């Protein structure tokens with residue numbers, strides 16, 4: 001197996017070493033010790049595939065990914081996580097296991113959400129590069145080796161995201177403008193352009209991602225979180241344009257619930273990494289408007305300052321104090 005030396009260098013081991021269990025051995029032994037976060041990775045790539053009720057097309061997706069990876073120079077594992085599907089997904093996956101030597105099946109005992117699956121999958125990955133994608137035939141997964149190659153060719157890039165050129169999801173007319181607004185807020189806060197904030201297809205360096213995994217929420221906004229975590233910490237994120245196909249099966253995305261969580265998560269990330277950037281403009285605006293109104297009141301009402309001027313000013317002061325306190329917490333944090 002020809003391995004590009006540029007990134008993987010001397011630590012590279014092609015395939016599983018004699019001491020590393022094969023995916024089948026790991027699967028057979030559910031008690032196998034998980035890989036310690038930060039432990040040296042033994043493969044080039046881990047593809048994390050969260051599955052929930054995808055019985056009709058998951059095998060087609062696995063075939064497509066395996067074929068592309070088998071034809072690439074990279075050693076890999078395909079970590080398929082069934083999240084307590086209520087259909088026959090797990091059974092279908094178990095039956096397919098002997099056909100795919102690089103597949104590792106991780107069945108969860110109760111449903112925890114795609115974010116939880118991606119977090120645990122990344123923590124337990126053997127690959128130095130982790131790929132996240134969907135199991136619903138939407139993303140061009142045959143291009144995964146291209147994403148991995150991109151990280152090999154660009155050592156300064158830590159994450160490469162598939163930016164969708166077409167939007168084919170459900171609730172298209174509500175979803176497109178909602179996503180656009182959230183993306184604009186995130187861009188303003190991250191201070192950079194983000195062509196696709198919630199793409200499900202991405203490859204990143206596992207070691208760079210480890211400190212941010214604990215921030216991943218259980219649901220869909222985990223993809224947004226990993227992008228913002230990298231961007232807020234000066235890790236370069238690049239984009240490759242991709243097509244996005246119509247979904248097989250039904251989406252688990254619930255518009256109101258998940259859009260609300262997206263917004264909340266974007267604000268949370270900014271608060272976590274850069275609270276002054278969000279709160280200070282709000283505080284300064286309130287303080288300025290309050291002060292101007294107070295001056296107008298002094299002139300107009302003979303030094304009798306109105307309640308709304310006082311309220312505006314005090315609210316601005318409180319938010320400024322909270323912003324400074326939050327900034328202090330961020331700066332005193334050990335990580």
Ligand SMILES: Nc1nc2c(ncn2[C@@H]2O[C@H](COP(=O)(O)OP(=O)(O)O)[C@@H](O)[C@H]2O)c(=O)[nH]1
Pocket residue numbers: 049050051052053054081082083111112113114115117133134135136169170200220250251252253
């Ligand atoms: N592990 C896990 N995966 C899920 C869950 N819900 C959805 N997924 C998977 O996450 C991926 C994205 O979900 P999907 O319904 O396609 O969301 P969408 O792409 O935003 O429409 C798919 O591979 C789903 O099978 C869940 O509760 N747990």
Ligand SMILES: [Mg+2]
Pocket residue numbers: 134136138200247
């Ligand atoms: Mg999908």
